[in-house]
Amino acid sequence: MQETDKKTATPSAVAKAGGEPAQSAGEQHQYLTFTLGDDMFALGILAIREIIEYGQVTEVPMTPPFIRGVINLRGAVVPVVDLAVRFGRQSREITRRTCIVIVEVLSAKGRQEMGVVVDAVSEVLEIPEGDIEPAPEFGSRIRIDFIQGMGKVAGKFVVILDVNRVLSAEEVSIAASLGAMELPAAA
Incomplete structure (x- = not known):
């Protein structure tokens, strides 16, 4: 497996994925794969905006435990969700490979950028x-409604997540209110 440069990476495939998603069974779909613990997950490339190195995340009081806080991304306030906690697991230790994947989700107010913390x-x-097989009815360690499908890759399964369900309307609403926060003036 190749490691994507985490400084401010936009994988070349992400940059090339500006077209419409494939529609017929014979066409390919592109997915960004990442790990959380020992598990491999994937998100549709069209939802990915960029990948950044894990940096300064500012905690916000009175938010759900899976919302780590917010980051300043080129002057915009972007909420950051800890996927491990969202999936009911313990928060993972931050390592040099930990990064934040900036995704775009749909909300009542339109599109919202959010960051998700992944191990690598x-x-x-x-x-x-x-x-791509349908989501299993049992045996998954995350909620079934979070799973878009199970992709078969080299004889193994990769869990393909539905980003709009993982980051549902309630969470997007909380995140949108965080994203509407004003940044403090530079001192």
């Missing part, structure tokens, strides 16, 4: 629609 970004994979 792996690579961009193309998974044909025919190699």
